[in-house]
Amino acid sequence: MARQKSGKDRITKADKTRARLIEVATRLFQEHGSDEVTVRRIAAAAKIEAGSIYYHFASRDQILRAVLERGVGNAREEVLAAIAEAGADSSPLVRLRAALGAHLKYTLHHHFSSRLKAIRRLPKRLRDHHMQQERDYAEIFAGLLEEAGRKGLLQSGFDPSVVRMLAMGALTWVAEWYDPEGAMTPDDIADELMRVLTKGIAKS
Amino acid sequence: MARQKSGKDRITKADKTRARLIEVATRLFQEHGSDEVTVRRIAAAAKIEAGSIYYHFASRDQILRAVLERGVGNAREEVLAAIAEAGADSSPLVRLRAALGAHLKYTLHHHFSSRLKAIRRLPKRLRDHHMQQERDYAEIFAGLLEEAGRKGLLQSGFDPSVVRMLAMGALTWVAEWYDPEGAMTPDDIADELMRVLTKGIAKS
DNA sequence: AACAATACCGAACAACTGTTAGATTTTGAC
DNA sequence: GTCAAAATCTAACAGTTGTTCGGTATTGTT
Numbered sequence: 001m002a003r004q005k006s007g008k009d010r011i012t013k014a015d016k017t018r019a020r021l022i023e024v025a026t027r028l029f030q031e032h033g034s035d036e037v038t039v040r041r042i043a044a045a046a047k048i049e050a051g052s053i054y055y056h057f058a059s060r061d062q063i064l065r066a067v068l069e070r071g072v073g074n075a076r077e078e079v080l081a082a083i084a085e086a087g088a089d090s091s092p093l094v095r096l097r098a099a100l101g102a103h104l105k106y107t108l109h110h111h112f113s114s115r116l117k118a119i120r121r122l123p124k125r126l127r128d129h130h131m132q133q134e135r136d137y138a139e140i141f142a143g144l145l146e147e148a149g150r151k152g153l154l155q156s157g158f159d160p161s162v163v164r165m166l167a168m169g170a171l172t173w174v175a176e177w178y179d180p181e182g183a184m185t186p187d188d189i190a191d192e193l194m195r196v197l198t199k200g201i202a203k204s
Numbered sequence: 205m206a207r208q209k210s211g212k213d214r215i216t217k218a219d220k221t222r223a224r225l226i227e228v229a230t231r232l233f234q235e236h237g238s239d240e241v242t243v244r245r246i247a248a249a250a251k252i253e254a255g256s257i258y259y260h261f262a263s264r265d266q267i268l269r270a271v272l273e274r275g276v277g278n279a280r281e282e283v284l285a286a287i288a289e290a291g292a293d294s295s296p297l298v299r300l301r302a303a304l305g306a307h308l309k310y311t312l313h314h315h316f317s318s319r320l321k322a323i324r325r326l327p328k329r330l331r332d333h334h335m336q337q338e339r340d341y342a343e344i345f346a347g348l349l350e351e352a353g354r355k356g357l358l359q360s361g362f363d364p365s366v367v368r369m370l371a372m373g374a375l376t377w378v379a380e381w382y383d384p385e386g387a388m389t390p391d392d393i394a395d396e397l398m399r400v401l402t403k404g405i406a407k408s
Numbered sequence: 409a410a411c412a413a414t415a416c417c418g419a420a421c422a423a424c425t426g427t428t429a430g431a432t433t434t435t436g437a438c
Numbered sequence: 439g440t441c442a443a444a445a446t447c448t449a450a451c452a453g454t455t456g457t458t459c460g461g462t463a464t465t466g467t468t
Binding site for chain 4: 243244258
């Protein structure tokens with residue numbers, strides 16, 4: 001049984017409350033804009049008083065930081081899991097499809113895009129750390145593209161990093177128009193993107 | 205000499221200040237996040253007192269509305285101009301390239317994406333109108349794709365509306381990673397997108 | 409020059425924000 | 439049960455927000 005926290009051994013009550021705070025803050029962050037999430041709203045949703053939050057976090061920014069950190073971390077895990085599931089011996093393009101699909105699912109399910117966008121508006125000191133985390137995340141996709149290139153699966157004459165950013169941008173923006181009750185599933189969309197990405201849409 | 209305003213005939217002083225307010229509000233909207241744009245900041249930038257704003261606008265939301273309206277309108281104009289410049293007899297794909305390029309340039313130059321994003325957070329009554337405007341805007345690109353399909357320039361078996369949204373999403377997201385001092389120009393990026401979009405990146 | 413409509417000022421408002429600090433309760437070890 | 443530590447409450451703070459309103463300056467018309 002793995003223990004939490006580094007210093008102490010037990011799972012204190014504070015640990016639980018802290019976790020609950022991050023949880024509800026994440027939910028509020030998803031449902032409303034990042035700006036409408038006030039400490040008082042977070043406190044109310046966590047059934048606690050506003051002032052008590054400062055026993056767990058030094059400032060509001062620290063809460064945002066924790067939320068973002070957990071977000072990028074979880075997305076990364078799910079994407080890596082999807083890649084692993086596709087098998088290390090599968091084609092890099094198959095794994096890329098799996099990775100993009102996992103990324104899209106996470107984005108849609110957790111309204112993650114709004115969180116990514118919020119990064120730009122963070123105080124500079126918090127921003128740098130998350131930009132780095134984001135770069136690491138993007139590196140997963142870049143790696144797959146690169147591998148595909150090395151194995152001679154790709155055409156030449158295009159900029160892989162630009163293609164990667166265009167593709168991830170396309171998926172990130174899906175959250176803005178996706179209709180959960182529509183006909184398309186996240187996997188359908190990922191398939192469509194992968195199809196365009198590999199074969200294009202023009203004839204001959 | 206064309207007159208402004210519907211009711212009266214003259215260009216009053218109020219018309220000028222109103223225009224100036226929208227102008228500076230737009231600029232502030234670009235430079236900072238949409239949230240940090242307070243009525244007092246807008247007023248200060250327009251060299252006016254905060255209270256005086258309410259002689260021209262009923263509320264802060266109305267200012268946002270005016271800014272957004274002008275934004276979508278201008279983007280639409282520039283995209284249509286780019287299409288016209290390509291020539292009505294040119295290939296739909298050439299015109300699509302021109303349209304995407306114009307869209308990207310406008311997005312980057314006016315930080316238009318943050319404005320698009322802001323739409324989602326508007327009060328419902330204001331939002332509907334702009335969502336409609338946005339749909340009309342997207343229709344331009346959908347039309348070009350459709351025309352290309354009719355002329356037999358495209359493969360079959362893909363969903364044009366999904367492809368359009370993916371492509372526009374990719375461009376919209378460019379604002380999040382674009383480096384003005386980098387090597388790539390907006391036209392380079394538009395070319396790259398168009399290349400992927402038509403030919404894909406996979407071999408054979 | 410006089411007058412009324414127009415445009416703006418300036419101070420106040422209530423509501424909200426993040427944050428602090430002392431009092432109070434809850435918890436867990438003995 | 440006792441008692442200190444941990445966790446939460448309560449009330450207030452200083453600042454900012456959007457907005458209102460009575461007064462004042464500016465404007466254009468006669």
